[in-house]
Amino acid sequence: MKKIIQFIKCLLLLMLLNYSAVGRSIGSTPIRIAVLLALIVYFIAFLIRPQKRKRSQEKRLSSLSDGACTLGYALAMIVIEIPVLMILPKLHEAVAPEKAVSAGRISLGYVIGSGVITYLVIALIAFISLIRIAVSARQHKISLYILLFFTWFLPIINCFVLWKFYKRAKSEYRFEQAKLDLDDMRAENQVCMTKYPIIMVHGIFFRDWQMFNYWGRIPKALAKNGARVSYASQQSANAIEISASEIAAHIENTIKLTGAEKVNIIAHSKGGLDTRYAISKLGMDKYVATLTTINTPHRGCAWVDNVLAKAPKGLAEYLDNKYNKLFTKLGDTSPSFLTGVKELTEAACTEFNKNVPDMPGVSYRSVMSRMVSSRSAGFPLNIGYYLCKPYSKKGNDGLVTMESALYWENSEVIPDTKKRGISHGDMIDLMRENISGFDVREYYVSLVKSLKEQGY
Numbered sequence: 001m002k003k004i005i006q007f008i009k010c011l012l013l014l015m016l017l018n019y020s021a022v023g024r025s026i027g028s029t030p031i032r033i034a035v036l037l038a039l040i041v042y043f044i045a046f047l048i049r050p051q052k053r054k055r056s057q058e059k060r061l062s063s064l065s066d067g068a069c070t071l072g073y074a075l076a077m078i079v080i081e082i083p084v085l086m087i088l089p090k091l092h093e094a095v096a097p098e099k100a101v102s103a104g105r106i107s108l109g110y111v112i113g114s115g116v117i118t119y120l121v122i123a124l125i126a127f128i129s130l131i132r133i134a135v136s137a138r139q140h141k142i143s144l145y146i147l148l149f150f151t152w153f154l155p156i157i158n159c160f161v162l163w164k165f166y167k168r169a170k171s172e173y174r175f176e177q178a179k180l181d182l183d184d185m186r187a188e189n190q191v192c193m194t195k196y197p198i199i200m201v202h203g204i205f206f207r208d209w210q211m212f213n214y215w216g217r218i219p220k221a222l223a224k225n226g227a228r229v230s231y232a233s234q235q236s237a238n239a240i241e242i243s244a245s246e247i248a249a250h251i252e253n254t255i256k257l258t259g260a261e262k263v264n265i266i267a268h269s270k271g272g273l274d275t276r277y278a279i280s281k282l283g284m285d286k287y288v289a290t291l292t293t294i295n296t297p298h299r300g301c302a303w304v305d306n307v308l309a310k311a312p313k314g315l316a317e318y319l320d321n322k323y324n325k326l327f328t329k330l331g332d333t334s335p336s337f338l339t340g341v342k343e344l345t346e347a348a349c350t351e352f353n354k355n356v357p358d359m360p361g362v363s364y365r366s367v368m369s370r371m372v373s374s375r376s377a378g379f380p381l382n383i384g385y386y387l388c389k390p391y392s393k394k395g396n397d398g399l400v401t402m403e404s405a406l407y408w409e410n411s412e413v414i415p416d417t418k419k420r421g422i423s424h425g426d427m428i429d430l431m432r433e434n435i436s437g438f439d440v441r442e443y444y445v446s447l448v449k450s451l452k453e454q455g456y
Helices: 002-025 030-048 059-095 108-136 142-151 157-185 218-224 240-258 270-281 302-310 313-329 337-342 346-355 381-391 440-453
Strands: 198-201 229-231 263-268 288-294 363-368 411-413
Touching: 059 108, 059 157, 108 157, 142 157, 157 218, 157 440, 198 218, 198 240, 198 270, 218 229, 218 440, 229 240, 240 263, 240 270, 263 270, 263 440, 270 288, 270 346, 288 440, 302 337, 302 346, 302 381, 313 337
Parallel strands: 198 229, 198 263, 263 288, 288 363, 363 411
Antiparallel strands: none
């Protein structure tokens, strides 16, 4: 109801702006102009003022919703203004027939003046709306802002760009608000409060940073639903044996701090191999109840073998040196880019699987997604998609093939979305993107809920 009232005020302002042009033609008074200016100031203040939000709604989403609505109103006003300007001469004739200009037509100057004034006010409303959206939105890509910058003063074209802003803002609001409402409804049930705490293990070339969570919005969603989550925090790139020892230390520390008998582990990419080694070779099987690997190359990446065989030795050593220096500054103690990469070859993983058996008492399961085309992800996964393609009949996620990741009988394939597919990075919410047909946060909530229901 409030939004309807707000839209009616938009229309009222539009009508008064156009009436001012007619009024001027019959001798408008300073009082009328003052009232009109006061109305404009009031309306802009009304747009800027935060609207009352419901209990489950975040301040950011409330601002996003307000911004999207007012932008929609601005677009509607543009559409309505076109026929209004066309009937303005008739309005003039109806208001002051005795002063109507030749053939009952109002001066072209008044029509243009009314259109310009109205355009400026609508543009101001749109600008305020866009600022709100820019501050609040998380799903608008930088390319869209660049497009808007170059089309702002291009009639008709700018309307299409603004419409895209509006649609994306509304879509994000509905998606995020539905997630909040769902979490709010099931808050008392604590569906992710598993018997054992959860340790999340990252893959290669990343770390668990405080400012940029490797797992995106996933841990927060799990915690909202009762999960106890911590991070393995192993170095970004190193030999499996070294990474496994760091993971083992975190497992032991978690057991000590929580008093739990065991832990559940969710590991992404190479983190799955590191964790398997810790379980089988470092005695962590007595502390691990479940291991769920996400897009882990259990059978290696054949394309890595190919790249290493063809890459100049000097280039490989250069990249290794630069990477190691950078990540030493970012927190690693002794990173090794080249060693980590070599651990992912098909030959290395074949040998790994011979020497690292599954341990009784640990429940293993693997999860895998795939891209439907190179457009399912940006650089470098779009290139990785083509590198992986010759080595897989079932598809790949931009780095890992389906055949390599689906390792145990208890395996799950993420259903394909209609157009986009789910990439290696999407499975950890890398870009914090709301994907149509796949809510990554809700997927992990469901995964952990299943662990709870199974007694873990």
